[in-house]
Amino acid sequence: MHPLEWLLLTYKIPAEPARKRVSVWRKLKAMGAVYIQGGVCLLPKTDDHLRRLKVIENEIAEADGEALLLTTVGLDQKHEEKIIARFNADRDDEYKELIEKCIAFEDEVTEETRVKHFTYAELEENEEEYKKFKSWIEKIRKLDFYKAPRGQEATERLTRSEAVLDAYAHNVFAAQEENRPSDTPKDPR
Structure with missing residues (x-):
């Protein structure tokens, strides 16, 4: 087995204006980079990462860095494992946050069900929240280069959230007057 290759970016940017440093940091974090220390980060070696890091390298130069x-x-092997563990720890933190949000979402929908608050407006709001979770997990998965341990747990939790939402939707539709079966036949005239 040949060793894994990474792209290592080391950089310095003047302290002011701070927005330039923050902009670079955000872009690197959005790519999934792990920081070894301040101004030193790693990404798996891919053509896409190389291209994007070259753009960031130019941005740093334009900021007089x-x-x-x-x-x-x-x-x-121990160094590889240590680096992979850093990537996985970052993704696991993101998965953990998503899992916590899904649990809170499920609790909220369960409470809406308990108090029989079955409205289309509430359903629409809950559906929008669930769509955010789906988008969020996809963003995390794109950065999950080494299959972080909590990825499967997050997938399962999202599936559970969807089931809770589906049950709530069923209750909303059943509670609406226009969806109830009529007891009296309609006058054909």
Whole structure:
């Protein structure tokens, strides 16, 4: 087995204006980079990451900063495992936050069911919230380069949230007057 390769970016940006430093940091975090220390980060070596890091390297230069972009490998299996563990820890933190939001969502929908608050407006609001969760998990999965342990748990929790929402939707439709079966036949005239 050949060693895994990573792209290592080390950079310095002047302290002011801070927005330039923050902009670079946000872009790197959005790509899934892990920081080894301040101004030093890693990403798996891919053509897409290389292209995007070169754009960021130019942005750093335009901000009067300095950047160095290198390809690197761990010296041994333990170094690789340590780096992969850092990537997985970041993704697990994101999955954990999503799981917590899904649990809160399920609790809220369960409470709406308990008090029989079955309205189309509430259903629409809950559906929008669920769509955000689906979008969120897809963003995390794109950055889950090494299959973080909590990924499966997050997928299962999202499936459970969908089931809770489906049950709530069924109750909403059943509670609406226009969806109830009529006891008296309609006058054909």
